Structures are given as C-alpha cells and as structure tokens.
Amino acid sequence: MGHDLDELRNALIASWPSLLEELLGKPSRRTARQWRWNRRGSLSAVMSGAKAGTWFDHAAGSGGGPFELIARERGGDWRDAADWARAWLGLPAWAPAERTNAPVVEIVLAPPASDLDPAEQHRIARRAAQAQWEHAGPADPDQAYLRRKGVQPFGIRMDMGATLIIPLIDLDGTIQSIQRIYEDGTKRYLSGGAKADHFALIGGPLESAPAILLCEGWATGATAHAATDLPVVAAMDAGNLVRVAPLVQARFPEATLVILADNDLKPGRDTNPGVAAATAAARATQSLLAIPSIPGDFNDLAAACGIDAVRDAIWAAAPLAPLTPTYPLAILDLTSIRATLDDQVAEFMADVAAHWTADPLDADWEPAAPPWASASPDGAVEQRESACS
Numbered sequence: 475m476g477h478d479l480d481e482l483r484n485a486l487i488a489s490w491p492s493l494l495e496e497l498l499g500k501p502s503r504r505t506a507r508q509w510r511w512n513r514r515g516s517l518s519a520v521m522s523g524a525k526a527g528t529w530f531d532h533a534a535g536s537g538g539g540p541f542e543l544i545a546r547e548r549g550g551d552w553r554d555a556a557d558w559a560r561a562w563l564g565l566p567a568w569a570p571a572e573r574t575n576a577p578v579v580e581i582v583l584a585p586p587a588s589d590l591d592p593a594e595q596h597r598i599a600r601r602a603a604q605a606q607w608e609h610a611g612p613a614d615p616d617q618a619y620l621r622r623k624g625v626q627p628f629g630i631r632m633d634m635g636a637t638l639i640i641p642l643i644d645l646d647g648t649i650q651s652i653q654r655i656y657e658d659g660t661k662r663y664l665s666g667g668a669k670a671d672h673f674a675l676i677g678g679p680l681e682s683a684p685a686i687l688l689c690e691g692w693a694t695g696a697t698a699h700a701a702t703d704l705p706v707v708a709a710m711d712a713g714n715l716v717r718v719a720p721l722v723q724a725r726f727p728e729a730t731l732v733i734l735a736d737n738d739l740k741p742g743r744d745t746n747p748g749v750a751a752a753t754a755a756a757r758a759t760q761s762l763l764a765i766p767s768i769p770g771d772f773n774d775l776a777a778a779c780g781i782d783a784v785r786d787a788i789w790a791a792a793p794l795a796p797l798t799p800t801y802p803l804a805i806l807d808l809t810s811i812r813a814t815l816d817d818q819v820a821e822f823m824a825d826v827a828a829h830w831t832a833d834p835l836d837a838d839w840e841p842a843a844p845p846w847a848s849a850s851p852d853g854a855v856e857q858r859e860s861a862c863s
Contacts, residue, residue: 619658674708736766
C-alpha cells in the first residue's frame with residue numbers, strides 16, 4: 475500500500491497544475507515558480523523546483539502536499555483523498571478489503587523528481603497525461619489564446635479552467651505527455667513527461683498523407699494546417715524538430731516532408747536558431763524547407779499578411795542547395811572565364827526580361843498547389859475561411 479500511495483502521490487504532482495485548478499479554481503496570481511489564491515494571495519502552491527507539489531495557506535497556518543489539499547477541499551481523511559485521487563486520475567479503485575485493512579500511514583511529501591529514475595518519471599507522467607486528456611472536454615474556439623492566435627482547436631481539449639490540453643504522442647499515437655497553454659499564453663509541460671521524440675499532431679492521419687508538414691509550436695502547426703489542409707507534426711521546439719523529423723521520415727518514407735522554419739531573425743543577432751534547426755532537419759531528411767518572409771513563425775506571418783501568404787510560402791517550399799564543396803574548384807583560363815561570364819549574363823538578362831513582361835497584378839492569378847500536395851487550393855480556402863471566421 476505504501477508503494478501505491480507513493481506512486482499515486484507522484485502522479486498527482488505530475489498533474490499538479492490541473493489538480494490545483496480542479497480544487498481551487500484559477501489562481502489570482504501566477505508565476506513560473508508559484509501560484510497564489512485568495513485576495514491577498516495567502517494560499518500559495520509551489521510549481522517548480524524541489525518543492526513542486528507542495529502548498530501552504532499563510533492565513534490558516536496549514537499546508538502539505540496533494541493528499542492534504544484534497545482532504546482539505548473535499549473533506550474526509552487520507553483514504554478518502556486517495557480514493558478521489560484515483561478516480562480523478564482515471565485509475566481503478568482499490569478493492570474494499572484492501573482499503574479497509576490498510577494501516578493509517580503518515581502522508582509525507584514526494585521526493586524531488588530528480589530522485590526518481592527517468593523511466594519511472596516518464597511512466598508516471600504518461601499515466602497522468604492520459605488521465606488529464608480523458609477528463610478534459612473539447613476546446614472552446616473562443617478560448618482567449620485560440621482567439622488571439624486566430625486558429626481553430628483542431629481536436630485539442632480544454633480543462634475546467636479554460637486551459638488548453640495538447641497531447642504529445644509517439645508515432646503509434648500513444649499519449650506520452652501533454653502541453654498546457656493558459657489563456658495568457660503561458661505554456662507548461664507535464665512534470666517528468668517525455669517531450670523528446672514526441673509531438674502534437676494537427677490533422678491526419680499521417681499514413682495516407684502525400685505530404686507531411688513539420689514545425690515547432692502548436693499554433694504554427696494549426697495555422698499551416700488551416701492554410702493547406704495537410705497534416706502537421708508540431709515538435710514543440712527547435713531541438714525536438716531535429717529529432718522528430720528523421721523518425722517521421724523513417725515511418726513514412728513515401729511522403730514528402732516539408733519543414734516549416736521559425737524565422738528567429740532579430741536586430742543585433744547574427745544567428746537564427748529557428749532557421750538553423752529547420753535547415754538541419756531538412757538536410758538530415760532531404761526534405762523541402764519553407765521560411766516565413768518576415769521575422770516570426772507562420773502564425774505571425776498569417777497575422778501580418780493573411781493566411782494566403784502562409785499557403786503561398788508553403789507551396790513555394792524548396793529543397794536545400796547542395797553544400798559548398800570542400801575541395802578546391804578547377805582553375806579556368808581567362809578565355810573560359812570570359813565565356814562563362816557571358817553565358818551567365820545572357821541568362822540573367824533573359825530572366826529579367828521575362829520578369830518585367832509578366833503581369834504581377836493579374837487579379838485572376840493564383841499559385842497552384844505543388845505536385846507533392848494533393849490538397850486542393852479550393853479546399854484550403856474553405857478551411858482558411860473557417861479558421862479565421
């Protein structure tokens with residue numbers, strides 16, 4: 475029984491933000507380290523660090539861990555708190571005999587997550603993630619974050635506190651962890667959850683898709699799906715994008731992969747982490763690469779230039795240029811150099827003439843979907859109108 479309580483306590487701590495909102499409602503103040511309730515913030519809960527999963531009511535002079543908070547808010551003793559916790563997490567109830575004969579034990583705080591084996595942390599978090607997903611309802615399209623980003627929920631869920639629940643799955647579709655997005659845009663991952671090699675899926679299924687888009691954040695993926703009607707794999711961040719792309723390619727070798735970069739260009743910074751990561755992912759998988767024409771991600775591009783600009787940029791995705799050879803180039807004589815230069819100048823002037831004879835203001839012109847995408851542009855337009863309505 476003691477081991478079962480420890481496991482149950484760790485599962486509750488892994489679901490700590492959701493549990494707090496279930497029992498106490500939305501906090502009056504919230505930071506990455508601490509949430510507070512009541513008019514003067516007298517009740518505080520620790521959200522990160524070695525003491526994550528603990529709380530203290532300064533007005534009442536009481537505190538503890540998850541079981542103590544459940545018992546305080548719902549009444550009863552530790553057995554009642556444990557029964558409610560198992561039901562809330564979607565776990566089977568204890569057998570009556572096991573519950574009746576169990577000795578009364580002292581409830582102690584869980585050890586820091588670093589004291590647990592990583593595989594055990596992932597297992598506990600996986601069960602907590604699946605339970606939170608089961609308890610959540612459909613996301614409201616009018617939720618503040620969705621409204622601000624101008625995207626539809628596309629199947630994600632929402633808890634009672636209007637916090638979005640985004641499942642992170644593996645290639646078999648098993649939920650491994652979750653990302654929570656609050657109405658103010660704050661993002662949190664499940665404590666102890668495995669993010670590496672996992673992703674959020676928008677649209678699908680992947681098995682029958684002629685092309686698969688890969689990006690970093692969920693809102694970027696929702697925007698790309700609305701623009702193209704193609705399935706999107708959102709790896710959550712740049713580092714995981716490089717990890718996930720080869721896994722998707724290995725599982726779906728016949729699909730064309732298109733990597734959607736975040737354009738992290740900033741004044742005074744020479745590096746562009748988003749483009750660098752996307753380029754590395756595209757090169758590792760021989761994928762196409764699309765980069766927003768302005769700083770930001772594709773959701774930022776939609777906000778600034780409209781959803782059509784997103785579609786056009788993705789349709790224009792191109793393979794990477796070959797790497798610069800590391801061996802020295804052949805040395806040409808002066809006659810050969812002049813002949814090569816004349817050919818290149820003639821080719822350039824022909825391109826210039828063709829460009830200026832084209833009519834860029836033709837109102838009936840619209841870029842066609844590339845051959846790797848079977849999604850019809852008309853269908854994508856309908857989806858975009860729905861997404862931005």
